[in-house]
Amino acid sequence: MDHRTFMEEVFARALQVAAGALKEQDPDSRASISGTQAPGPSNAVNWYRLDQIVDYLQPYSEDDQDELHRTMRPGLMLTGFTGYEHHGKVLRHELWHRIFHGQAGASLFWHYTALNADLTLTEQGRDLGATVGALRNEGLALLLRDAERENCGIAVHYSLLGVRGQWITDGHIAPHEVTSGDATSAHLKRFHANRTAWLQALEDAGFQYDFLTTEQIEGGKLGPYKVLVLPDSVALSDREVAEIRNFVGKGGLLISDGETGLMDGHARWQPAGRIDDLLGVQRLGMRSAADDVAAAKVSVALPGGVAELEVRPVSPNLRTTTGRPGAAAGETLLLIDHPYGSGRSVCLNFWMSDYTRVRKTEAQAGRLALLRHTLRQAGVYPLAEIRTAAGKPLKCSEVVAFRKASTRYLAVLPEPDCSDAGVVRLNFPSPSYVYDLRAHRPLGCVTQASGRLVPGEPIFYALLPSPLGSLSVSLADSRHGTRLFKAGETIKFFVRLRGRTPPAQPRQKKIEPSRPQAAGQPGQAVPEIAVHLEVRSPSGKAVDYYGGTIPLKSGAGEFSVPLALNDEPGTWEVIAREPFTHQAASATFTAVP
Template identity: 25%
Template sequence: MADELLLPAPALDPTGPVVVLWRPDAPAAGELQLEWTEGEGRLLERHRITLAEPQAEIAIRLDLRRARTPANRITARFRPAGSGAETKAEARFFVRPASGWTQYQVILWQDLPAAALVGMRSLGITGSRLLRPLSPAGRDDAEQRMAVGLRWYTENLATDFYAPYHRWTPGRSVTWLFDQTKARHQQNPDDLTVFHRQPSLSDPAWLATIEARLTEIARVQAPYRPLFHNLADESGIADLAAAWDFDLSPASLEGMRVWLKERHGSLAALNRAWGTDFPTWEAVTPALTRDALRSEAAVPSWMEFKAWMDVAFARAVRAGTNAIHRGDPQASAALEGAQVPGWGGYDYGLLASAVDAMEIYDGGNAIEIARSLNPDLRVLITCFGTGAAEQHRLWRAWLLGAQGTIIWDEDGSVAGPDGQAGPRGALFAAMWREQTGALGVQLLEAQPAPGQVAILYSQASFRMNWLLDRRLGGDAWVERDSEAEGADNPWRAATRRAAQALAGLGAQPRWITPEALSAGELTRDGTRLLVLPHSIALSNEEVAAVRGFAEAGGLILADVPPGEHDALGRRRNAPPFADLVASRRLRLPASLQAEKVPPGEMVALLAEAGVHAPLALLDATGRPAADLDIRLFRSGGMMIAGIQRQDGAEGERQVELRLPGRLWVRSLRDGTPAALTDRLVMQLGPIEPVLLALSPASLPAPTLSGPALAARGDLVTFRLGLDGPASASAHVMRLEVVGPTGQVVSVASGTVRVTPEGTLWHLPLALDDMPGQWRVRATEVVSGQSVAMNLQVR
């Protein structure tokens, strides 16, 4: 037995008091001294208590607002009255980060030695991944990261369920199971058990097992607040985004039949829709790809089978997310390695709302689509490469609304085993520090600000387009892999061209699902222009909604005549929009099939639709500038415009910003003061973006008030505010504390989110801090203005 110190939890919030219990091995009278020290040994609190009589337990209250570093230690020394020997007890605890996603995260995937973790911070790296979260080794890894202020996410918790056909296995290819499945099909094409997914996404026993596992991991990790819990990396119905006729297993077919009953209402209605004559629901089975390629009569059944598998995947992912939330209601569930929209369960109309966070390989406008369909989704991007093109891509993802980067560093080119920067780390460090700093926090406070333009996201059109493209190849489709399915096709190309043309003019589009379109959402939200990219398969309800939109005065753009098939792939007898084409309410401009849409033509179409872009960028000739990417965010009454040149640009380029009226404009990255203007000339480089704050009201300066005198050991409270009405929903300030030697006290400095009503901020002075004149400086991100005051510490 020995003296012991007891804390409520191993990780605690720095928001107020906490009670520490000291329990002696043998109660006795004497003197108890308790000291609280932080990571580098600074003394935050000291308590001396005289025990006139033996006590079995002493409660000491600590104010955790004094915490300045994540790692902390409490030491208790007891000297008994008389001749007894001094006893000692120690306890460690961590101050955990605030709940939620409070800054842009830059996460290193590979593990580094514990000694390298501090060096990672200097590169702008804020976190890492954590394997084996329930094991002792996993807990040790977590504590090493927490001690230096790095966050983490738990990795690959259920790849055996969500990614069995693309999963690392010692001594095998990651696709060995899918390769084996395809080989079985080649040997015996009539063996339909090859289309039984192992395990089935609808198997109740597997779902229960996975949910129990995820709930336990979230519960155990809850005290440490990981960034998220990753259900699986590079998951999919088969191998990533590969096309395959999964899943014909009994559990999947049973789930599909229940889903079909909900959709069709009766077996007779299903038979009419499919052109079949199933006598019972138990007899209902879908057509396979080989059937749909050979007979148009099989297409409706095949289309709904593929739709069901997207539903089954999204439901299984949602079940994992719900299990994480049961273990920790504040936790986030995620998927990594999300694929291009298309096969594999990547119907973002379903998937974007099935998890809280997603690392997306940005092909096929996946980031824009996912963020548009679920604005609350935390999106991360992956960093694989180096050089100017990779820098451009990472900046662009930031402007698309990505809130984190996961770095793949297999060769140590970002950070070496000592934590020092490699060539990639040296190249990207300044960018990462900026994104994770106060400006990045300010961008997190904003939401994407779509305008009056919507783009239809039609998964049915993707399926129908794919089927038509495969008809000439027959059964050769079974040899296609995920890489082939991720390549460009007319559906993706049309989406990309339209989105790029609109974003280049500041007419930031949003995506709309068929369900939202059919519900009449466009006629209620002020949309003036609807784009139908290669939308060849539309339901009757979608057709009616498009017509209603046109009748209400909306303009429709398409690259091909839309809706020539219905949502089940059945060819219509006549084009459904011939009259709209004749009346010019639906346009089929040839430029939408070109690689780039001329900006002047799109400007004219926007004007005809009545779309009013909040800004315009002109080249030296006064025409709309081409090859730009403009991303808009809204925070309160302020807009943030991110302007970047498209990939592959060279040299500097001058453009002129034109606004519809006089606004307060400030470039957030170059430190220039705000100006009241309706035009601005800017220089754009080939890689980095310009960020502009645009506000009808003047940008307020920061205010700072607090005491002028303090003593070592005090918790000094300051009030941060604004000298005028808030422009944004919250203003972010960078706090810099300078000690008597003139050095910045990094453990006391940081970033503070200031509400329009003002915010209290605490400066904890350690008992062994240096006395003399300290200085606190607050710089507000939006206005760029600063305020400072001195604090005399005795």
């Protein structure tokens, strides 16, 4: 264990030297890694360390890396590898998923599947063009740039100590097997499946979360969170144990499962679980759990009814000390609740790894009901209350939310094959001026909205405290009233969005599509939005290389057109369009020889 940790440090230092040498030669360069292997027990990949060194990653998504990189270093430029054999709803979902998970775009792999031999677009190429066009030309991707992604106050432990600790229990060396380790360790494969299942269950229940690594927990990063999930965290360092105790003692909720804290940070078996007193339990065995424990059915009484669960217990030899049993199958305890200081812990003595088996079946409802109830007791709620037309919670759609200044963005992204497809209804906690960003229409000042989920594509809303104002484009230099510019000159434009004051005491209403809001008074704070700019030549042709999408900071932005020496003379037009309502504004200039 210690040697593996040392080699991770050596590799990180080597990368730091390479990145430093690159910066010496080109201070504006970006140190980058193309293709990111999953952290394994022996490949020296510790992405928390490496992400602090590089400026740009083209990551793979395997082993939860979409979540890993977005939380290891917020703001790191990411464009995950996308495409392969995918097309249609699977490809569209992949692209939208990248944007909603903090990535600036996608790295296409590869052109052979996007282009025919005659250089026309394949089905994949057409799907890429349509989706990327919406993200880029509508300004939707830029809206979320630098926005704060909401995490519901939930942290999930990402433990490389656990990776190495699990592999040590049953792993072996095999030729050419130096990747994630799953091929040579059944216990590590179970560990990875269990962690991924936790993430999937949280998302299915309507929550979001951040990963926290050992280094981050040891560094005191638990403070802003309300909940810490330990997914089979078999190895805990001394400093992790101290920080976790402090977190729960000050009011946090700890949810653990599996074989929590059986090892220390050096992968040494302990005489007792390192936080068993915090969990209020005692273990009669301190070795890896068997895989042949039979599934058990259990009923858990919840305020809204009874949750029926079918789970696979971790250990039949778990006992309570000061914890309170909440559910059991025969003599096997499955749920133990324990107060600790100002907080509490919940120990789930069953694997989450089989969640993929019950997902999208009737058995899924009980698992998610228990999860929502447990989090609700800590004051943690889903990002939004969303129901199908039949009044059922969503089963397989991810809900994400972002905040940027005074604007909140909310999206619901169904999986490519998802039974949630159809009309859904959203309830907002307070009245907001809501805009449908896919249909580009205002919905009014409301507390409810409805949308139609299509497999692989999101519904996407902006919630503002006041209605969107008017958009304008003007020349920065009008030459004392003239708009004549010579070929070769650079022409600068100002783009502005004026604020509006909301009407006094707006009436709440349930909405379907409504008419645009009436103009109010200027002067209200404006949202930070993006506008797409199109430049048209005198012949009416859109000149793509002069156009683009720019952000508006405090309602203002600048944009330039560098005229070429051989550009067409005559009247040119610059058109700005915002994504909330597709409101457009324009300005013209005349190019002369």
